[in-house]
Amino acid sequence: MNLIVDIGNSQAKLAVFNADELILKLTLDHQDLEDQIQDLINNPDFHLQNAIISSTAKPFPKLEDFLASHLKVIKFSHESQLNFINTYTTPATLGLDRIALVAAASGEFPKSNVLVIDAGSCITYDFIDQNSKYHGGAISPGLQMRFKAMHTFTGKLPLITESVQDSNYIGKSTKKAMQIGVFKSICYEIDGYIDDYLADYEDLTVVLTGGDYYLLSASIKNSIFATPNFLLKGLNKILQLNSN
Incomplete structure:
Protein backbone atom coordinates (compact mmCIF):
# COMPACT_ATOMS: atom_id res chain seq x y z
CA MET A 1 0.00 0.00 0.00
CA PHE A 76 8.29 14.56 -5.31
CA SER A 77 10.25 17.12 -7.35
CA HIS A 78 10.58 18.51 -10.87
CA GLU A 79 12.99 15.65 -11.57
CA SER A 80 10.41 12.93 -10.85
CA GLN A 81 9.38 10.60 -13.63
CA LEU A 82 6.01 11.53 -15.16
CA ASN A 83 3.36 9.83 -17.27
CA PHE A 84 3.03 12.73 -19.71
CA ILE A 85 5.16 14.94 -21.96
CA ASN A 86 5.76 18.34 -20.37
CA THR A 87 6.01 21.15 -22.94
CA TYR A 88 5.86 23.98 -20.38
CA THR A 89 8.56 26.50 -21.33
CA THR A 90 9.59 27.05 -17.70
CA PRO A 91 9.18 23.55 -16.21
CA ALA A 92 11.11 24.38 -13.03
CA THR A 93 8.49 27.00 -12.13
CA LEU A 94 5.50 24.72 -12.67
CA GLY A 95 3.82 24.02 -9.33
CA LEU A 96 4.10 20.46 -8.08
CA ASP A 97 0.37 20.47 -7.38
CA ARG A 98 -0.32 21.26 -11.03
CA ILE A 99 2.06 18.49 -12.14
CA ALA A 100 0.22 16.01 -9.91
CA LEU A 101 -3.15 17.08 -11.30
CA VAL A 102 -1.95 16.52 -14.87
CA ALA A 103 -0.54 13.13 -13.86
CA ALA A 104 -3.99 12.22 -12.52
CA ALA A 105 -5.62 13.38 -15.76
CA SER A 106 -3.22 11.29 -17.83
CA GLY A 107 -3.86 8.23 -15.66
CA GLU A 108 -7.62 8.57 -15.27
CA PHE A 109 -8.42 9.66 -18.83
CA PRO A 110 -5.79 8.18 -21.15
CA LYS A 111 -5.80 9.27 -24.80
CA SER A 112 -8.22 12.10 -23.98
CA ASN A 113 -8.16 15.88 -24.13
CA VAL A 114 -8.51 16.93 -20.49
CA LEU A 115 -8.86 20.33 -18.86
CA VAL A 116 -8.23 20.19 -15.10
CA ILE A 117 -9.60 23.10 -13.06
CA ASP A 118 -8.39 23.29 -9.47
CA ALA A 119 -10.45 25.72 -7.39
CA GLY A 120 -8.23 26.43 -4.40
CA SER A 121 -6.36 29.48 -3.09
CA CYS A 122 -5.77 30.19 -6.75
CA ILE A 123 -7.79 28.73 -9.60
CA THR A 124 -5.56 26.84 -12.00
CA TYR A 125 -6.39 25.60 -15.47
CA ASP A 126 -4.20 22.84 -16.94
CA PHE A 127 -4.61 21.15 -20.31
CA ILE A 128 -3.28 17.80 -21.52
CA ASP A 129 -4.12 16.54 -24.99
CA GLN A 130 -4.99 13.06 -26.27
CA ASN A 131 -1.31 12.41 -27.04
CA SER A 132 -0.36 12.87 -23.36
CA LYS A 133 1.22 16.24 -24.11
CA TYR A 134 0.82 18.90 -21.42
CA HIS A 135 0.46 22.38 -22.92
CA GLY A 136 0.10 24.65 -19.87
CA GLY A 137 -2.90 26.67 -18.76
CA ALA A 138 -3.82 29.69 -16.65
CA ILE A 139 -3.84 30.91 -13.05
CA SER A 140 -6.33 33.32 -11.48
CA PRO A 141 -7.29 34.36 -7.91
CA GLY A 142 -9.52 32.03 -5.93
CA LEU A 143 -12.60 32.86 -3.86
CA GLN A 144 -10.90 33.97 -0.65
CA MET A 145 -8.14 35.80 -2.49
CA ARG A 146 -10.75 37.92 -4.30
CA PHE A 147 -12.52 38.77 -1.05
CA LYS A 148 -9.20 39.77 0.58
CA ALA A 149 -8.18 41.86 -2.43
CA MET A 150 -11.40 43.91 -2.36
CA HIS A 151 -10.99 44.56 1.36
CA THR A 152 -7.26 45.33 1.15
CA PHE A 153 -7.31 47.66 -1.83
CA THR A 154 -10.40 49.71 -0.90
CA GLY A 155 -11.17 51.96 2.00
CA LYS A 156 -14.59 50.73 3.09
CA LEU A 157 -15.36 47.28 1.72
CA PRO A 158 -15.50 44.71 4.55
CA LEU A 159 -13.50 41.50 4.74
CA ILE A 160 -15.85 38.69 3.68
CA THR A 161 -14.96 35.09 4.50
CA GLU A 162 -18.25 33.28 3.84
CA SER A 163 -18.80 32.20 0.25
CA VAL A 164 -22.31 31.61 -1.02
CA GLN A 165 -23.81 29.52 -3.79
CA ASP A 166 -26.40 31.89 -5.20
CA SER A 167 -28.40 31.90 -8.43
CA ASN A 168 -29.33 35.53 -7.88
CA TYR A 169 -27.31 38.21 -9.66
CA ILE A 170 -28.47 41.25 -7.66
CA GLY A 171 -27.05 41.86 -4.20
CA LYS A 172 -29.22 44.05 -1.94
CA SER A 173 -26.48 44.72 0.62
CA THR A 174 -22.75 45.41 0.27
CA LYS A 175 -21.88 42.03 1.76
CA LYS A 176 -24.29 40.22 -0.53
CA ALA A 177 -23.11 42.20 -3.55
CA MET A 178 -19.51 41.17 -2.84
CA GLN A 179 -20.46 37.53 -2.32
CA ILE A 180 -22.49 37.40 -5.53
CA GLY A 181 -19.85 39.33 -7.45
CA VAL A 182 -17.05 36.94 -6.50
CA PHE A 183 -19.10 33.77 -6.92
CA LYS A 184 -20.66 34.75 -10.25
CA SER A 185 -17.41 36.08 -11.70
CA ILE A 186 -15.66 32.78 -10.98
CA CYS A 187 -18.50 30.74 -12.50
CA TYR A 188 -18.50 32.94 -15.62
CA GLU A 189 -14.71 32.67 -15.80
CA ILE A 190 -14.72 28.89 -15.57
CA ASP A 191 -17.47 28.53 -18.17
CA GLY A 192 -15.64 30.99 -20.42
CA TYR A 193 -12.42 28.99 -20.27
CA ILE A 194 -14.28 25.75 -20.95
CA ASP A 195 -15.98 27.34 -23.97
CA ASP A 196 -12.60 28.45 -25.31
CA TYR A 197 -11.22 24.92 -25.09
CA LEU A 198 -14.37 23.39 -26.56
CA ALA A 199 -13.98 25.63 -29.60
CA ASP A 200 -10.68 23.90 -30.36
CA TYR A 201 -11.30 20.47 -28.80
CA GLU A 202 -14.85 19.15 -29.21
CA ASP A 203 -13.92 15.92 -27.44
CA LEU A 204 -12.99 17.48 -24.10
CA THR A 205 -13.16 16.08 -20.58
CA VAL A 206 -13.34 18.75 -17.86
CA VAL A 207 -12.34 17.94 -14.28
CA LEU A 208 -13.20 20.32 -11.43
CA THR A 209 -11.40 19.73 -8.15
CA GLY A 210 -9.90 21.67 -5.22
CA GLY A 211 -11.24 23.01 -1.95
CA ASP A 212 -14.06 25.05 -3.49
CA TYR A 213 -15.16 22.52 -6.10
CA TYR A 214 -18.32 21.61 -4.14
CA LEU A 215 -19.44 25.24 -4.02
CA LEU A 216 -18.94 25.83 -7.75
CA SER A 217 -19.79 22.51 -9.38
CA ALA A 218 -23.57 22.90 -9.43
CA SER A 219 -23.37 26.39 -10.96
CA ILE A 220 -21.13 25.58 -13.95
CA LYS A 221 -23.26 25.33 -17.09
CA ASN A 222 -20.79 23.13 -18.99
CA SER A 223 -20.56 19.40 -18.33
CA ILE A 224 -17.84 18.62 -15.78
CA PHE A 225 -16.47 15.74 -13.74
CA ALA A 226 -16.27 16.98 -10.12
CA THR A 227 -14.00 15.21 -7.64
CA PRO A 228 -12.29 16.18 -4.37
CA ASN A 229 -9.41 13.68 -4.57
CA PHE A 230 -7.83 14.29 -7.96
CA LEU A 231 -4.56 15.69 -6.58
CA LEU A 232 -4.12 12.71 -4.27
CA LYS A 233 -4.70 10.34 -7.20
CA GLY A 234 -2.03 12.17 -9.16
CA LEU A 235 0.48 11.90 -6.33
CA ASN A 236 -0.27 8.19 -6.06
CA LYS A 237 0.31 7.80 -9.80
CA ILE A 238 3.67 9.59 -9.54
CA LEU A 239 4.62 7.39 -6.58
CA GLN A 240 3.81 4.28 -8.61
CA LEU A 241 5.93 5.51 -11.52
CA ASN A 242 8.95 6.39 -9.36
CA SER A 243 8.94 3.45 -6.94
CA ASN A 244 9.35 0.77 -9.63
Whole structure:
Protein backbone atom coordinates (compact mmCIF):
# COMPACT_ATOMS: atom_id res chain seq x y z
CA MET A 1 0.00 0.00 0.00
CA ASN A 2 1.05 3.59 -0.64
CA LEU A 3 1.04 6.53 1.76
CA ILE A 4 0.51 10.00 0.29
CA VAL A 5 1.64 13.02 2.31
CA ASP A 6 0.42 16.30 0.83
CA ILE A 7 1.49 19.29 2.93
CA GLY A 8 -0.24 22.59 2.20
CA ASN A 9 0.39 26.03 3.66
CA SER A 10 -2.12 25.66 6.50
CA GLN A 11 -3.03 21.97 6.69
CA ALA A 12 -1.87 18.59 5.42
CA LYS A 13 -3.59 15.59 3.88
CA LEU A 14 -2.71 11.94 4.35
CA ALA A 15 -4.06 9.27 2.03
CA VAL A 16 -3.64 5.51 1.79
CA PHE A 17 -3.97 3.79 -1.58
CA ASN A 18 -4.17 0.10 -2.35
CA ALA A 19 -2.95 0.16 -5.96
CA ASP A 20 -5.31 2.76 -7.53
CA GLU A 21 -8.01 2.54 -4.86
CA LEU A 22 -8.24 5.29 -2.23
CA ILE A 23 -8.67 3.54 1.13
CA LEU A 24 -8.32 6.40 3.61
CA LYS A 25 -8.03 10.20 3.57
CA LEU A 26 -7.27 12.46 6.54
CA THR A 27 -6.94 16.24 6.85
CA LEU A 28 -4.93 17.49 9.81
CA ASP A 29 -2.64 20.21 11.17
CA HIS A 30 1.10 20.11 10.53
CA GLN A 31 1.99 19.37 14.15
CA ASP A 32 -0.12 16.20 14.11
CA LEU A 33 1.52 14.68 11.03
CA GLU A 34 4.18 12.51 12.65
CA ASP A 35 1.85 11.00 15.26
CA GLN A 36 -0.83 10.22 12.67
CA ILE A 37 1.68 8.69 10.27
CA GLN A 38 3.02 6.52 13.09
CA ASP A 39 -0.53 5.33 13.80
CA LEU A 40 -0.99 4.41 10.13
CA ILE A 41 2.31 2.54 10.01
CA ASN A 42 1.32 0.57 13.12
CA ASN A 43 -2.21 -0.13 11.87
CA PRO A 44 -2.50 -3.86 11.05
CA ASP A 45 -5.17 -3.10 8.43
CA PHE A 46 -2.58 -1.29 6.32
CA HIS A 47 0.61 -2.74 4.90
CA LEU A 48 2.39 0.44 3.95
CA GLN A 49 5.48 0.05 1.80
CA ASN A 50 5.98 3.24 -0.20
CA ALA A 51 5.38 6.92 0.51
CA ILE A 52 5.55 10.20 -1.36
CA ILE A 53 5.88 13.69 0.11
CA SER A 54 4.65 16.79 -1.67
CA SER A 55 4.89 20.13 0.10
CA THR A 56 3.90 23.63 -0.98
CA ALA A 57 4.86 24.84 2.49
CA LYS A 58 8.31 24.96 4.12
CA PRO A 59 10.47 21.80 4.04
CA PHE A 60 9.93 19.20 6.76
CA PRO A 61 13.32 17.39 6.98
CA LYS A 62 12.55 15.75 10.35
CA LEU A 63 9.35 14.27 8.96
CA GLU A 64 11.15 13.06 5.83
CA ASP A 65 13.79 11.32 7.95
CA PHE A 66 11.09 9.75 10.11
CA LEU A 67 9.24 8.42 7.07
CA ALA A 68 12.43 7.15 5.47
CA SER A 69 13.17 5.09 8.58
CA HIS A 70 9.95 3.13 8.07
CA LEU A 71 9.07 3.22 4.36
CA LYS A 72 10.58 3.63 0.92
CA VAL A 73 10.10 7.36 0.37
CA ILE A 74 9.87 9.22 -2.92
CA LYS A 75 10.33 12.97 -2.56
CA PHE A 76 8.29 14.56 -5.31
CA SER A 77 10.25 17.12 -7.35
CA HIS A 78 10.58 18.51 -10.87
CA GLU A 79 12.99 15.65 -11.57
CA SER A 80 10.41 12.93 -10.85
CA GLN A 81 9.38 10.60 -13.63
CA LEU A 82 6.01 11.53 -15.16
CA ASN A 83 3.36 9.83 -17.27
CA PHE A 84 3.03 12.73 -19.71
CA ILE A 85 5.16 14.94 -21.96
CA ASN A 86 5.76 18.34 -20.37
CA THR A 87 6.01 21.15 -22.94
CA TYR A 88 5.86 23.98 -20.38
CA THR A 89 8.56 26.50 -21.33
CA THR A 90 9.59 27.05 -17.70
CA PRO A 91 9.18 23.55 -16.21
CA ALA A 92 11.11 24.38 -13.03
CA THR A 93 8.49 27.00 -12.13
CA LEU A 94 5.50 24.72 -12.67
CA GLY A 95 3.82 24.02 -9.33
CA LEU A 96 4.10 20.46 -8.08
CA ASP A 97 0.37 20.47 -7.38
CA ARG A 98 -0.32 21.26 -11.03
CA ILE A 99 2.06 18.49 -12.14
CA ALA A 100 0.22 16.01 -9.91
CA LEU A 101 -3.15 17.08 -11.30
CA VAL A 102 -1.95 16.52 -14.87
CA ALA A 103 -0.54 13.13 -13.86
CA ALA A 104 -3.99 12.22 -12.52
CA ALA A 105 -5.62 13.38 -15.76
CA SER A 106 -3.22 11.29 -17.83
CA GLY A 107 -3.86 8.23 -15.66
CA GLU A 108 -7.62 8.57 -15.27
CA PHE A 109 -8.42 9.66 -18.83
CA PRO A 110 -5.79 8.18 -21.15
CA LYS A 111 -5.80 9.27 -24.80
CA SER A 112 -8.22 12.10 -23.98
CA ASN A 113 -8.16 15.88 -24.13
CA VAL A 114 -8.51 16.93 -20.49
CA LEU A 115 -8.86 20.33 -18.86
CA VAL A 116 -8.23 20.19 -15.10
CA ILE A 117 -9.60 23.10 -13.06
CA ASP A 118 -8.39 23.29 -9.47
CA ALA A 119 -10.45 25.72 -7.39
CA GLY A 120 -8.23 26.43 -4.40
CA SER A 121 -6.36 29.48 -3.09
CA CYS A 122 -5.77 30.19 -6.75
CA ILE A 123 -7.79 28.73 -9.60
CA THR A 124 -5.56 26.84 -12.00
CA TYR A 125 -6.39 25.60 -15.47
CA ASP A 126 -4.20 22.84 -16.94
CA PHE A 127 -4.61 21.15 -20.31
CA ILE A 128 -3.28 17.80 -21.52
CA ASP A 129 -4.12 16.54 -24.99
CA GLN A 130 -4.99 13.06 -26.27
CA ASN A 131 -1.31 12.41 -27.04
CA SER A 132 -0.36 12.87 -23.36
CA LYS A 133 1.22 16.24 -24.11
CA TYR A 134 0.82 18.90 -21.42
CA HIS A 135 0.46 22.38 -22.92
CA GLY A 136 0.10 24.65 -19.87
CA GLY A 137 -2.90 26.67 -18.76
CA ALA A 138 -3.82 29.69 -16.65
CA ILE A 139 -3.84 30.91 -13.05
CA SER A 140 -6.33 33.32 -11.48
CA PRO A 141 -7.29 34.36 -7.91
CA GLY A 142 -9.52 32.03 -5.93
CA LEU A 143 -12.60 32.86 -3.86
CA GLN A 144 -10.90 33.97 -0.65
CA MET A 145 -8.14 35.80 -2.49
CA ARG A 146 -10.75 37.92 -4.30
CA PHE A 147 -12.52 38.77 -1.05
CA LYS A 148 -9.20 39.77 0.58
CA ALA A 149 -8.18 41.86 -2.43
CA MET A 150 -11.40 43.91 -2.36
CA HIS A 151 -10.99 44.56 1.36
CA THR A 152 -7.26 45.33 1.15
CA PHE A 153 -7.31 47.66 -1.83
CA THR A 154 -10.40 49.71 -0.90
CA GLY A 155 -11.17 51.96 2.00
CA LYS A 156 -14.59 50.73 3.09
CA LEU A 157 -15.36 47.28 1.72
CA PRO A 158 -15.50 44.71 4.55
CA LEU A 159 -13.50 41.50 4.74
CA ILE A 160 -15.85 38.69 3.68
CA THR A 161 -14.96 35.09 4.50
CA GLU A 162 -18.25 33.28 3.84
CA SER A 163 -18.80 32.20 0.25
CA VAL A 164 -22.31 31.61 -1.02
CA GLN A 165 -23.81 29.52 -3.79
CA ASP A 166 -26.40 31.89 -5.20
CA SER A 167 -28.40 31.90 -8.43
CA ASN A 168 -29.33 35.53 -7.88
CA TYR A 169 -27.31 38.21 -9.66
CA ILE A 170 -28.47 41.25 -7.66
CA GLY A 171 -27.05 41.86 -4.20
CA LYS A 172 -29.22 44.05 -1.94
CA SER A 173 -26.48 44.72 0.62
CA THR A 174 -22.75 45.41 0.27
CA LYS A 175 -21.88 42.03 1.76
CA LYS A 176 -24.29 40.22 -0.53
CA ALA A 177 -23.11 42.20 -3.55
CA MET A 178 -19.51 41.17 -2.84
CA GLN A 179 -20.46 37.53 -2.32
CA ILE A 180 -22.49 37.40 -5.53
CA GLY A 181 -19.85 39.33 -7.45
CA VAL A 182 -17.05 36.94 -6.50
CA PHE A 183 -19.10 33.77 -6.92
CA LYS A 184 -20.66 34.75 -10.25
CA SER A 185 -17.41 36.08 -11.70
CA ILE A 186 -15.66 32.78 -10.98
CA CYS A 187 -18.50 30.74 -12.50
CA TYR A 188 -18.50 32.94 -15.62
CA GLU A 189 -14.71 32.67 -15.80
CA ILE A 190 -14.72 28.89 -15.57
CA ASP A 191 -17.47 28.53 -18.17
CA GLY A 192 -15.64 30.99 -20.42
CA TYR A 193 -12.42 28.99 -20.27
CA ILE A 194 -14.28 25.75 -20.95
CA ASP A 195 -15.98 27.34 -23.97
CA ASP A 196 -12.60 28.45 -25.31
CA TYR A 197 -11.22 24.92 -25.09
CA LEU A 198 -14.37 23.39 -26.56
CA ALA A 199 -13.98 25.63 -29.60
CA ASP A 200 -10.68 23.90 -30.36
CA TYR A 201 -11.30 20.47 -28.80
CA GLU A 202 -14.85 19.15 -29.21
CA ASP A 203 -13.92 15.92 -27.44
CA LEU A 204 -12.99 17.48 -24.10
CA THR A 205 -13.16 16.08 -20.58
CA VAL A 206 -13.34 18.75 -17.86
CA VAL A 207 -12.34 17.94 -14.28
CA LEU A 208 -13.20 20.32 -11.43
CA THR A 209 -11.40 19.73 -8.15
CA GLY A 210 -9.90 21.67 -5.22
CA GLY A 211 -11.24 23.01 -1.95
CA ASP A 212 -14.06 25.05 -3.49
CA TYR A 213 -15.16 22.52 -6.10
CA TYR A 214 -18.32 21.61 -4.14
CA LEU A 215 -19.44 25.24 -4.02
CA LEU A 216 -18.94 25.83 -7.75
CA SER A 217 -19.79 22.51 -9.38
CA ALA A 218 -23.57 22.90 -9.43
CA SER A 219 -23.37 26.39 -10.96
CA ILE A 220 -21.13 25.58 -13.95
CA LYS A 221 -23.26 25.33 -17.09
CA ASN A 222 -20.79 23.13 -18.99
CA SER A 223 -20.56 19.40 -18.33
CA ILE A 224 -17.84 18.62 -15.78
CA PHE A 225 -16.47 15.74 -13.74
CA ALA A 226 -16.27 16.98 -10.12
CA THR A 227 -14.00 15.21 -7.64
CA PRO A 228 -12.29 16.18 -4.37
CA ASN A 229 -9.41 13.68 -4.57
CA PHE A 230 -7.83 14.29 -7.96
CA LEU A 231 -4.56 15.69 -6.58
CA LEU A 232 -4.12 12.71 -4.27
CA LYS A 233 -4.70 10.34 -7.20
CA GLY A 234 -2.03 12.17 -9.16
CA LEU A 235 0.48 11.90 -6.33
CA ASN A 236 -0.27 8.19 -6.06
CA LYS A 237 0.31 7.80 -9.80
CA ILE A 238 3.67 9.59 -9.54
CA LEU A 239 4.62 7.39 -6.58
CA GLN A 240 3.81 4.28 -8.61
CA LEU A 241 5.93 5.51 -11.52
CA ASN A 242 8.95 6.39 -9.36
CA SER A 243 8.94 3.45 -6.94
CA ASN A 244 9.35 0.77 -9.63
